[in-house]
Amino acid sequence: MATEKKMFLEALRKKFKESPEEKYTQFYIYGGWKQSKRKQEFVEWGTKLAKERGIPFYNPDMHLGGIPLGQRVLMPYRLSQTDIYCEGDDLHFINNAAMQQMWHDIRRTVIVGLDAAHMVIQKRLGKEVTPETVNHYLEVLNHALPGAAVVQEHMVETHPGLVADSYVKVFTGDDELADEIDKRFLININKEFPADQAAQLKAAVGKKIYQVLRMPTIVAMTCDGGTMSRWSAMQISMAMVNAYKLMAGEAAIGEFAFAAKHAEVIEMGTLMPWRRARGPNEPGGVPLGYIADMCQASRVKPEDPTWVALEAISMGAVLYDQFWFGSYMSGGVGFTQYATCTYTDNVLDDYCYYGADYVKKKYGGFGKAKPSWDLIKDVATEVTLYGLEQYERYPALMETHFGGSQRAAVVAAGAGVAVSLATGNCTAGINGWYLSQLLHKEEMGRLGFYGYDQQDQCGSANSFSYRSDEGLPFNLRGVNYPNYALNVGHQSAYTGIVQAAHSGRSDAWTTNPLIKIAFADKDLKFDFTHPRLCFGKGALREFMPAGERSLIIPSR
Amino acid sequence: MATYKPQYYPGSTKIAKNRKKYMDPSYKLKKLRTISDDDLVKLMGHRVPGEAYKSVHPPLEEMGEPACPIRELVEPTPGAKAGDRIRYIQFTDSVYFTPLTPYMRAWMGHNRYRGVDIGVLSGRVPLEARERDLEKVAKDLVETEIFDPARCGIRGATVHGHALRLDENGMMFDALRRFVFDKKTGEVVYVKDQIGVPLDKPISVGKPLKEEELREMTSEYRVDGVPFREDKEMIEFIQRLHMLRTEAGFDPNKVKGI
Numbered sequence: 047m048a049t050e051k052k053m054f055l056e057a058l059r060k061k062f063k064e065s066p067e068e069k070y071t072q073f074y075i076y077g078g079w080k081q082s083k084r085k086q087e088f089v090e091w092g093t094k095l096a097k098e099r100g101i102p103f104y105n106p107d108m109h110l111g112g113i114p115l116g117q118r119v120l121m122p123y124r125l126s127q128t129d130i131y132c133e134g135d136d137l138h139f140i141n142n143a144a145m146q147q148m149w150h151d152i153r154r155t156v157i158v159g160l161d162a163a164h165m166v167i168q169k170r171l172g173k174e175v176t177p178e179t180v181n182h183y184l185e186v187l188n189h190a191l192p193g194a195a196v197v198q199e200h201m202v203e204t205h206p207g208l209v210a211d212s213y214v215k216v217f218t219g220d221d222e223l224a225d226e227i228d229k230r231f232l233i234n235i236n237k238e239f240p241a242d243q244a245a246q247l248k249a250a251v252g253k254k255i256y257q258v259l260r261m262p263t264i265v266a267m268t269c270d271g272g273t274m275s276r277w278s279a280m281q282i283s284m285a286m287v288n289a290y291k292l293m294a295g296e297a298a299i300g301e302f303a304f305a306a307k308h309a310e311v312i313e314m315g316t317l318m319p320w321r322r323a324r325g326p327n328e329p330g331g332v333p334l335g336y337i338a339d340m341c342q343a344s345r346v347k348p349e350d351p352t353w354v355a356l357e358a359i360s361m362g363a364v365l366y367d368q369f370w371f372g373s374y375m376s377g378g379v380g381f382t383q384y385a386t387c388t389y390t391d392n393v394l395d396d397y398c399y400y401g402a403d404y405v406k407k408k409y410g411g412f413g414k415a416k417p418s419w420d421l422i423k424d425v426a427t428e429v430t431l432y433g434l435e436q437y438e439r440y441p442a443l444m445e446t447h448f449g450g451s452q453r454a455a456v457v458a459a460g461a462g463v464a465v466s467l468a469t470g471n472c473t474a475g476i477n478g479w480y481l482s483q484l485l486h487k488e489e490m491g492r493l494g495f496y497g498y499d500q501q502d503q504c505g506s507a508n509s510f511s512y513r514s515d516e517g518l519p520f521n522l523r524g525v526n527y528p529n530y531a532l533n534v535g536h537q538s539a540y541t542g543i544v545q546a547a548h549s550g551r552s553d554a555w556t557t558n559p560l561i562k563i564a565f566a567d568k569d570l571k572f573d574f575t576h577p578r579l580c581f582g583k584g585a586l587r588e589f590m591p592a593g594e595r596s597l598i599i600p601s602r
Numbered sequence: 603m604a605t606y607k608p609q610y611y612p613g614s615t616k617i618a619k620n621r622k623k624y625m626d627p628s629y630k631l632k633k634l635r636t637i638s639d640d641d642l643v644k645l646m647g648h649r650v651p652g653e654a655y656k657s658v659h660p661p662l663e664e665m666g667e668p669a670c671p672i673r674e675l676v677e678p679t680p681g682a683k684a685g686d687r688i689r690y691i692q693f694t695d696s697v698y699f700t701p702l703t704p705y706m707r708a709w710m711g712h713n714r715y716r717g718v719d720i721g722v723l724s725g726r727v728p729l730e731a732r733e734r735d736l737e738k739v740a741k742d743l744v745e746t747e748i749f750d751p752a753r754c755g756i757r758g759a760t761v762h763g764h765a766l767r768l769d770e771n772g773m774m775f776d777a778l779r780r781f782v783f784d785k786k787t788g789e790v791v792y793v794k795d796q797i798g799v800p801l802d803k804p805i806s807v808g809k810p811l812k813e814e815e816l817r818e819m820t821s822e823y824r825v826d827g828v829p830f831r832e833d834k835e836m837i838e839f840i841q842r843l844h845m846l847r848t849e850a851g852f853d854p855n856k857v858k859g860i
Binding site: 064073111419438441450453480487491493496504507509511 | 821
């Protein structure tokens, strides 16, 4: 790629006053935190609030015994493939409402099949189920799910203004049945997906009908992920009682509860082992292939599978690296810097498109070549060397990714995505990632920090392994996979490696078609079709989340 | 039986040769500067020069150790015999043609010194050892060709700088400004110890090496120096290593030709 076409140069020119090729600069002259508008705002608020609360608070003089942050340039960040620039602080999930909402939208979702319940109603109770009864049931449940009563007297209920983002919709692969469902309740596969993807999805779903239930964001904020299927199951059962005029408490009701809580429920994340002690629908249990399927970039720009993978990567970065590793697992203020490198400044974009161009020229397109040692070695080595050379040619780029873990993630992500695109096989892609890490370590003589690259130094051996403690198809791995449990800065790219393999061969989904359809929903608060743009809006404070409490608190 | 001759490291370029050289304990590192024992102790900041070593256990001779074949095989280091504390020295090595990269620093240390515990991160390499042993090792690490005053930093914390551009004097960034370039003498002077506590008197660690010297001595591949692409032996070695590990992880029976 010619110098002038390198995607990261524009951002580098905004980040630093010197040319990106310049090796020398000046330090210690930027005024510390005062060079940052965001830090100035923090100081203003910290000072005001310290007076109000009477307890010392945010005070940058505490940094390094009086040496403030900002001895070097506190550089801005560009959200990749957008025109949005922000400060690093704006990408911490605490400071970014869009990031919070992405996670809340995932956590508050469960999918529950309706077929088992319909079978109980028809075969066990001898009642009729028709599109009309289904529509009536859905209207009842849209009343009940946010927290309203449907059967009992003298019940307390939730304020609609606090839970307006809670609703239920359905989808089916049966076009005739879909036509009979009230459009207000339907996720219309034909409408939301390109025709070839819709055909694949409908064939996978068949004649079954599934409910997609969104619990209120305020519930996702105040309760845990395990709450969601319980909340939905209770309201489903009560809505069934109401809609089909059933006896509350008759034996058949237990079947609805069992179906909604166990037999027909699909959680967004699986239960975690006790040493990590999390229920379902927590970030640690979300498989890589699920987060790739939640990302909806593949249905809005299927002709650009590289972009699709990059959008999925940004979601993986925020969910796994910023929320899970950066907070749940590590404590503290988190790992924002590790994560942002994969979705800012067009750096990974440049590496991935370089790999994609290389694959197109040498292997005739995406998903055309079978996985082989020759291909993995060729593609992963080329993209790795390209990525490392960019850091060495452009000192400003090296300074942008000032930590080895950042560089290792971005370079290996480029290599892994390129191998996935070439082969349509994400297991080959992850193997390319590991080759990249070994090459990187020897080329630079350094990689990440101990906890970062330990996994990469033994990862070659488990990439194709199906042994009991390691064996899992790559799509189903995630931070719950033993070797990835401390894998900060990796999972974002892993999401993209899964996504690239499937989008490269025009698959409608990567792992679970139901998840893909469930998030093809314009009524979700977070825009899953353009996550990076949405994170950028969050950084600019232009994103309006759900879960606000202004109705029940004093006005400011 | 053929005599085993360690190869230390693969590769065919000048960089690979430098790596082999530093890792080979039979190669004597060239001494380039002298730092007094007292100054080195001050730079590390663990004790005051002349102060007795603090101990964490009685001397081994007084402890009545249990019968143990490993203890018989391994001669304790002087610091271990005396019961010294374990203390550290930590280095940050710039990406701009420093003599050692972090992994080279660690592997070199393991090959050359006993009783050391070395960690590797991209921006720092901590070396821990019993205190009196540490002081001996630190002497090598600061006085010889593997240290450049401007592009290697002795830093206990706030190590940020290895990947940053260089300042107008060719010095690596240091948020704490532990070291400064003395324009009058052309030498690099430490004004704070490695953890950032101000020193009573500045300590000179000598003049920075010239760029051309660094390019000859470095163990860093760089596209503007010796590009990694040119070391085909090195690349093929890593690819083979990766293939063997992958195949062994899938099915050890598939591994052939080792």
